[in-house]
Amino acid sequence: MTRTPDAWTALRADPWRYLGSRWPWGALAYVVSTIPIGIAVLVVLATTLVVGAVTAVLVVGLVVLAGIPVLAGLLGVVERARLRLVQAAPPSGMSWSERLRAGRGLAVSWPEVGYAFLVSVVLWPIDFVVALVAITVPVVLLLAPWLSRVDRMEVLGWSVDSTAESWLAVAVGLVALAVSAYVVGLLAVAQAALARLLLEPRDAELVRAVAELRRSRVDLVDAFETERRRIERDLHDGVQQRLVALTMTLGSAELDVPDGPGLTLVRQAHRQAEEALEELRATVRGIHPRVLADHGLAAAVHEIADRSPVPVSVEIRLDERLPEPVETAAYFVVSEALTNVVRHSGARRAQVHGWRQAETFVLTVVDDGRGGAVLDRGTGSGLAGLAVRLDALGGELRVTSPAGGPTEVRMAAPCAA
Amino acid sequence: MRRLRIVLAEDSALLREGLVGILERAGHEVVAAVADADALLVYVARELPDVVVTDIRMPPTHTDEGLRAAARIRAEHPEIAVMVLSAYVAEAYVPELLEAAPDTATSGVGYLLKDRVGHVREFLDSLDRVAGGETVVDPQVVRQLLGRRRDDGPLATLTAREREVLALMAEGRTNGSIAEELVVSEAAVRKHVGGIFAKLRLDPASDRRVSAVLAYLRGA
Structure with a gap:
């Protein structure tokens, strides 16, 4: 089997090879599976809306209505997963449990809500009609030689009654099969594109926001680190140098001051300056040690x-x-x-x-x-x-x-x- | 004390003046006082002083310019003694400094914390010893090195007195100076030194015993 990234590429690149690939089956599964999902969403949405509207006076209704975006979000998860049927690499997004846990914490995504209404009202009836025709017409035509024997047979106004006609019907059925594959494929591709358009932007935004957050966090750490280094340098080149100079001056003074209480005081001052220096060194070490740099x-x-x-x-x-x-x-x-x-x-x-x-x-x-x-x-x-x-x-x-x-x-x- | 010709490198003007003051009052001649390593190398080549006194951290990068300049001076002018001053203890500097000189080097080398300069007499004494070809290592650096190897090993077999002697040896003291410090006879010191060398399995004939002891302490 050839590897193509999605049904649309396969269809455009080589319509013949497309027929033999997995994409027509994927497209059919996509279209058919839309029907129960659409009906389920319709039921849930309608129930939620009605219950919400009726109880709106009691405030409870507002809470119920507020659940719609969450439902739409969950549908988004399902739909993104379903895109796999027509695309090898569907857009990634939150998983089911992540979306549930996020609950109402996320901002309402109107495209998701819109998509939910679209699926429940417009998409599934279209899919239903197309799938019905696309499956029954070729199947009936292909089975013509047997069916015509059992009963009088008529397809789209064409009554098949002779053997020759029934074999012609088989040939027409083959063509119809191919046409169905293309029609279902195109429908699935168009619908998937719509789903992607409405369901993807939010993810892209989230991904961007996360990347942004991570970068700003690293920036913060960097800024913090730079600041520590600056403080360390200031202490090291400023205060510390001055204290060393002070000990030098006091040391020189010790040589000149005659024995007596004066000298004792100078020595004491010298010791205190050294202690201050030692303390400063310990502080600098805690901020950003020189040896490390x-x-x-x-x-x-x-x-x-x-x-x-x-x-x-x-x-x-x-x-x-x-x-x-x-x-x-x-x-x-x-x-x-x-x-x-x-x-x-x-x-x-x-x-x-x-x-x-x-x-x-x-x-x-x-x-x-x-x-x-x-x-x-x-x-x-x-x-x-x-x-x-x-x-x-x-x-x-x-x-x-x-x-x-x-x-x-x-x-x-x-x-x- | 003999009058030494000194080239000084220190980027802080405050400390530079302080050092010049102390050295000149002691009767030494400061032939040049510069603020960075490049200037230091230029003046050393021109003046060929007896001793170089240099800060480690200097422009442009403020990391170890002075140390690298010192190593180069030791390699290029084995007859010039080098005293390196550091604002903080970094034993990592010790081997860089001691190993920089060719084995034929006769000049001394010193590594002191800047705080020592305040103890003017001792500082000048260290400078003299370095000028006389000895090695001087800051006691605080030695303390840290000794502190490192305290677990099992041969170091644990030393007596308290032997450890004292070892520490003073690592600082670069001679037997005579150690005897004076500990108030014992020189013969007693010699006996301790012999004991230490035997216990640590160092070569007693080594004429660079400071390097040998320091290398041992660093675990090299």
Whole structure:
């Protein structure tokens, strides 16, 4: 069987091959199946309208009427699936359960409602007539040699009574069969085009809106990250330099000030300036560590591990630097996870592993503590905040921590090179 | 203290002036004080100073220009000592710095946090030692390196005293200076050093013992 994307292409490309392909059967199934669907929709719509209109005074009716768009939406799901009969790749949209769950949360799609009325009032009667003629005429003509023996036979005003005539009828029947295939095909194609026209735009819009949302979320993360870097640079190049200069001045003063209470005070000032510097450094580290920017993830993670009171072994295999947002997220995942290990787990040791798996960077932090850790997405702090950030990057963060341990924090993020 | 000819590179004018002040008051001659790595290389080639003092982060990218310039100076002028100043601890810098010189290099090398400059006497002392061909590593960097290898392994077999000696060795101190710091005899220090080298299976004959100890601590 040749592969053509839809019935219309097949029909236009080669009318002869079209007859032998699956498309005429698909088209027939499409047209025939429209009939029960149209009738069902008509019944449901009419009932809803009548009940709604009658009870409108009681307000309940308004609620009933408001259900029409949902019904139209569900019909849209069915119709999009049914398009498969005449097209290899129908437009994708919400699934049945997704549409049901969305309920009235979605804005009313008037094209969908319009299509529902069209199916229930116009399309199914047309399909009914065409299918009836397209099936009965060729079938009766093809069966002429037998039928004429049983009874007097007349097709569209032509009475078939001799044997020769009945065989002529068979020939005409073959032609009629071909014509039926074309007529049903054209009807199905036209109807499918109409369905597509009315049912697709909403999906395209949704898809566009989702893409837009995702992009703006990534933009937000990026903007956030850029801002952190700017703050880090400002602190590093501004305040920190000034504090270092201050310690230099105080250090020089110590050499000149004679022994006595003056010198004691200068020394004290020097110590305080150094403490301020140390505190500032810790702050800068929490915002965006310099080592990460300059030397990449492995070096930066080693530094965290070195500062941790719980022994941490680190193995990060990377041939090249990761994309900045992924690198930063990974750094803070390690930082947060190890902080939790120290604070809550009672672990004796922990391991950090990082590696690239095809287009994904995977990092795990495992400890041998008592487990029972949960990722509380509601709080928006710590690991939960990082989970949101990874979400925006198209990655994920998972915490597996059965009671009794071990605890594994695992992040994965796309890192197309 | 001998009078040293120094080329200084530091992009912050505030710190540059502070450093020039400290160095000149100590009687050294600052032959050039520049604000970026390119200028540093030009002045080093022209002045051939005794010591180069350079910041790590400098324009244009503000990452590790100073470090790369230092490595180049070590490779091209093995006789010039280099003191690198950093605004933060990054042990990742240590090997880049120590391994940059050819094995024949006789000059010293130092890696200090900028905060140390405030302890003027110690800073000037470190500078002298680097000019004299020794290696100086910031105690905080050593502390971090020591902290890393704390689990099992041979490091755990060291006595508390041996660990103290190891840390001072990693900072680049001589036996004499270690003895002074710990208030013990030099012979005692030599005994500890021997014990450490045996336990860590390091080559006691190595004339670059600082590099050897640091390499061990980094797990290289």
